[in-house]
Amino acid sequence: MLFWIIAVVIALAVLGLLTRALLMGRSGEEPPAAYDLRVYRDQLKEVDRDLARGVIAAADAERVRTEVSRRILAADAQLQSGGDSGGQPRAGATALMALMALVVLGGGLGLYWVLGAPGYGDLPLQARIAASKELHASRASQAEFEAKLPAPAPLNPENEYTALVLKLRDKVAGRPDDLQGNRLLARTEANLGNDRAAYAAQREVLRLLDEKATAQDHIFYAELMISATQGYVSPEAEAALTAAMKLAPRHPVARYYWGLMLIQNDRPDLAFQIWEELLYEGPAEAPWLIPIRARIEELAWLAGVDFRMPAAAETPAGPTPEDLEAAGQMSAEEQQEMIRGMVASLAERLDDEGGSAEEWARLIGAYGTMGDSAEAASAWDRAQRVFDGDGAALAVLRAAAAQAGLVQ
Incomplete structure (x- = not known):
């Protein structure tokens, strides 16, 4: 009034x-x-x-x-x-x-009737921030949100791997303090798509590591919980991201999911700031940039920012417009599958045609953010052989390996 x-x-x-x-x-x-x-x-x-x-x-x-x-x-x-x-x-x-x-x-x-919101109450900035805080404080926990979803059917490997996976599960169940067993179980269940079983095993990994847990350990735990809820960032996943960013404040994957959490809690202004930084930081083939490119213009509009996607000359080359449109319509699982496909394509090209140290570093970092330590270590080893004797290139590769948790 x-x-x-x-x-x-x-x-x-x-x-x-x-x-x-x-x-x-x-x-x-x-x-x-x-x-x-x-x-x-x-x-x-x-x-x-x-x-x-x-x-x-x-x-x-x-x-x-x-x-x-x-x-x-x-x-x-x-x-x-x-x-x-x-x-x-x-x-x-x-x-x-x-x-x-x-x-x-x-x-x-007349203009207000067309462009405005007749009958809509006043919503000043402080009221919106207070409403966002209330939404954040009262949102569903991991278990509450999972309860709303259809119960996933447990997936088992085919043929000769079935016995190995079942044996691993039995072994870890009998030896809950086996760190390596829980690590392997978390990776195995994640590869099978059993996200709830995977994050339960990764939770044991964090318990056993305690203060020795790395940022990547916490991020992997958060990713598994987010995947289990089909993209929802629960308070438990937020706590894992917080622990990761205390150890690595600029970790891009943690910042991406932090921005996603802010969007879900009605703070597009803060989320846009984080995602815009990630967009310009690159690298172009970073898997987290696919959903960012697909949504950042809409996010900017919600944040009240005049933003247009930079021209190709201003940012590193990335997915095509068709890729971005498709990514915007995908579920969290489909986006992850698309990301894995792009990473596999990059790995195949580097093995067949070679590439720069920066491209090998992207591959190592991509495997690391996906939680695939074995592939990250393999790419790190291959890259060292390719650039043996090139000190500058090895420094770039070592930085990527350190971020992936392969070296100290």
Whole structure:
């Protein structure tokens, strides 16, 4: 209601000022016709001076006097009939005033009806932030959210691997303090798509490691929980991300999921800041950039930011527009499958055609963020053989390996 009161008062004030100017004219100031009379009289005097100096002929002087005299008579008639307003027609001013009132009031209301939100209550910034905090504090836990989803059917490997996986499960169940067994079980269940069993095993890994757990250990745990809830970042997953960012504040995967959590809790402004940084940081083939590119323009609109996806020359080459459109319509599982396919394609190209140290570093980092330590270690070993003796390239590769948790 306060908005409407302020809007109407401002509109009426503007209309009042315009009406006063139209109806009263320039009262208290010299009328325009009086100024014109002075000018024309000065022109007559100037004609006489020019004639006396011989600048113009007598016939020309007479013709100019006649034209100026005609203008003097017209200006004097306007001055006599117009008074202080200078002869401005009051009927025309009234009509113009009515038209302006229609445009200002009617046009404003019409635009608000089309572009605004009639009947929607005031929602100031502080109220939105408070509502976001309440949403964040009261959101469903991991278990509560999983309970809303259909129970997943346990997946088992085919053929000769079945016995090995079943044996691993039995072994870990009998030896809950076996760190390597729980690690292997978490990876195995994750590869099979048994996310709930995988994060349960990874939780035991974190328990056994305690303060020795790396950022990647916490991120892997968070990813498994997020995958189990089909993209929802629960309070438990948020806690894992918090632990990871205490150890590696700039870790891109943790920051990506942190932005996702902010979106889900109605803070697109903060999420956009994080995702925009990740977009420009690259690298181009980083798997987390696929969903970012697919959603960041919409996120910017929600955040009230004028943003357009940078041209290809401004950012490293990445997925095609068709890839981005497809990624925006995929579920979390489908996006993960697409990411794995892109990483596999990169690995195949590097093995077949070779590539730069930066590209090998991307491959190592991609495997690390996917939680595939074995493939990351294999790529790290192959890259070291390719760039043996190149100190600068090895430094780039070592940094990627360190981020993937392969070296200290």
